[in-house]
Amino acid sequence: MRIPHPILGLRDQSEFVYLGDACLLERPDGMQADALQKMTEYAYQRDNCRGLHRELWFHEQGDRAWLVVTRNTVTHEIVKVEFANEVASHD
Amino acid sequence: MDFSGWRVLREGLRGHTGWAPLWRAATPKKHYDVLIVGGGGHGLATAYYLAKYHGLTNIAVLEKNWVGGGNVGRNTTIIRSNYLLDGNQPFYELSLRLWEGIEQELNFNAMVSQRGVLNLFHSDAQRDAFRRRGNAMRMHGTDAEWLNAKAVRQMAPFLNYDNARFPIHGGLLQRRGGTVRHDAVAWGYARAASALGVDIIERCEVQGFDVTNGQVQAVETSRGRIEADRIGVAVAGYSSEVMRHANVRLPIESHVLQAFVTEGLKPLIPGVITYGAGHFYISQSDKGGLVFGGDLDGYNSYASRGNLPVVEDVCEGGMSIMPMLGRARLLRSWGGVVDMSMDGSPIIDRTQVGGLYFNGGWCYGGFKATPASGWVFAHLLARESSHPTASAYRFDRFAAGAMIDEKGQGSTPNLH
Numbered sequence A: 001m002r003i004p005h006p007i008l009g010l011r012d013q014s015e016f017v018y019l020g021d022a023c024l025l026e027r028p029d030g031m032q033a034d035a036l037q038k039m040t041e042y043a044y045q046r047d048n049c050r051g052l053h054r055e056l057w058f059h060e061q062g063d064r065a066w067l068v069v070t071r072n073t074v075t076h077e078i079v080k081v082e083f084a085n086e087v088a089s090h091d
Numbered sequence B: 001m002d003f004s005g006w007r008v009l010r011e012g013l014r015g016h017t018g019w020a021p022l023w024r025a026a027t028p029k030k031h032y033d034v035l036i037v038g039g040g041g042h043g044l045a046t047a048y049y050l051a052k053y054h055g056l057t058n059i060a061v062l063e064k065n066w067v068g069g070g071n072v073g074r075n076t077t078i079i080r081s082n083y084l085l086d087g088n089q090p091f092y093e094l095s096l097r098l099w100e101g102i103e104q105e106l107n108f109n110a111m112v113s114q115r116g117v118l119n120l121f122h123s124d125a126q127r128d129a130f131r132r133r134g135n136a137m138r139m140h141g142t143d144a145e146w147l148n149a150k151a152v153r154q155m156a157p158f159l160n161y162d163n164a165r166f167p168i169h170g171g172l173l174q175r176r177g178g179t180v181r182h183d184a185v186a187w188g189y190a191r192a193a194s195a196l197g198v199d200i201i202e203r204c205e206v207q208g209f210d211v212t213n214g215q216v217q218a219v220e221t222s223r224g225r226i227e228a229d230r231i232g233v234a235v236a237g238y239s240s241e242v243m244r245h246a247n248v249r250l251p252i253e254s255h256v257l258q259a260f261v262t263e264g265l266k267p268l269i270p271g272v273i274t275y276g277a278g279h280f281y282i283s284q285s286d287k288g289g290l291v292f293g294g295d296l297d298g299y300n301s302y303a304s305r306g307n308l309p310v311v312e313d314v315c316e317g318g319m320s321i322m323p324m325l326g327r328a329r330l331l332r333s334w335g336g337v338v339d340m341s342m343d344g345s346p347i348i349d350r351t352q353v354g355g356l357y358f359n360g361g362w363c364y365g366g367f368k369a370t371p372a373s374g375w376v377f378a379h380l381l382a383r384e385s386s387h388p389t390a391s392a393y394r395f396d397r398f399a400a401g402a403m404i405d406e407k408g409q410g411s412t413p414n415l416h
Helices: A035-044 A084-090 B005-013 B041-053 B089-100 B102-106 B124-139 B149-155 B182-195 B239-244 B308-321 B323-327 B367-383
Strands: A002-005 A009-012 A017-021 A052-058 A066-072 A078-083 B031-037 B059-062 B117-121 B145-148 B170-174 B199-201 B206-212 B215-221 B224-233 B252-264 B272-275 B280-284 B289-300 B330-341 B347-350 B356-360
Touching: A002 A066, A002 A078, A017 B289, A052 B289, A066 A084, A078 A084, B031 B041, B041 B059, B041 B182, B041 B367, B059 B182, B059 B224, B089 B102, B089 B367, B102 B182, B117 B124, B117 B149, B124 B145, B124 B170, B145 B149, B149 B170, B182 B199, B182 B367, B224 B239, B224 B367, B239 B252, B239 B356, B252 B308, B272 B308, B280 B308, B289 B308, B289 B330, B308 B323, B347 B367, B356 B367
Parallel strands: B031 B059, B031 B224, B059 B199, B117 B272, B224 B356
Antiparallel strands: A002 A009, A017 A052, A052 A066, A066 A078, B117 B170, B145 B170, B206 B215, B215 B224, B252 B289, B252 B330, B272 B280, B280 B289, B347 B356
16 A cells, blocks of 8 residues: 655655554544543544545655545445645644 | 264264354344344354353354454464563463363363473573562463573573574573463364354344434444443454444454464474564464464555565564574464553453443454453353453553553554
8 A cells, every 4th residue: 555645755664663543633522521531531432434534644654744544445445635734723 | 963083983984974063043022131243253152151150141242253263363372371461461371270170161172282482581581570470470370491402402402592692592482381272262162152052143234323312222234233231352453443333432443463373284383482683473273374463564565465564574583593494484474453452461341331342452452362352241241240360451541651561662652
């Protein structure tokens, strides 16, 4: 599997480290009344989709950017790659 | 139809005309007392123990493909009970004890072979950790044996003892561990359950649950609607996909784990050997193939195949600990989709939906747990309370902070 990096082009999967579902970018507010429940869901619950999955990859052996990769978990096809900091600043 | 030496002799003389299929091809009834979703080892074992020890007979097992075609037919066949933590060790010891009696229990040759599981260690810190684990095992009544480097060399002279970076200092040996013929486990449970009246319904995929007033009423399947009082889901690998139909979100990611087998060789490896400095384990099948594996691919996947970097990584680990592996030709490699839970341990519990029970999150270690998983899941389904050895495998352990994290990795499923 190769990941099309927005700047560096196609890079081998082995240059990257995988973290998990991109929902990790949306960390709940720890000061809210329902923070315990929200934080538990954030830390432990996952949709774990079969099909398109938005996920975080770190280009450790490259430019050390965090990427949000939209990838099909059945075919390994990658349909979209974005910089995680850009995704986070849009939200 | 009983199996015995006499039977084999008789059939040999009669041209093998008297054998019958191992289980009935059942068609779905309208209603069952208990429905098991998933005709793998765990689901079939659950159905068998329910019928045998809990007096229930109106049971069906639904399998979307065919019995034995999922992870029970894709694993590397290892059984062991060499865990550290209190929540795990009694459960896996129960499993090993059930393995020891499984062939008589099922009247089926599952080729249980207690040839030993040897975990090598390569540093002082690892030695301390393994000693601690060995002591924990012995305190739970499990066998664990300490081998120094000389004893390891006697047992497995072919390992790489000259590795300056990762010298072999010794090993932790569980002699009662070993291997089992994995397909035979599925077939044996299916046959024994079917003989007790359990309907085994293949090519029947669950596509939805009918939940009314918080209580599960029925499943919608590719072969129509089937009603049930209680439904147990044991579909590890696809747990999230099946439970999504009931709006149950899980602390699980699906990952792919690869395995490898070489051409058949003469008897070479005495038992199961694991490499402590790289993630690599190897054993030899009764056909002679060297069966080995290593790490997960590491990203969410429902593809039953892996990628090449892990193939390279596993083979490097193999060459590092057992250089002569390089002379063997690789015959096959394959992948299986596994439930990786947030703490690396399984979940066997009721859900927030009444009558719906869950068994999953087996990570890459579900095969060895098959008999105990069935045993405790049957207990849960029949009595609606957790079996004592599985009382830690609850959903609420994550919110409560009572994780059973053997590796101490935290909520990172791909690192367990």
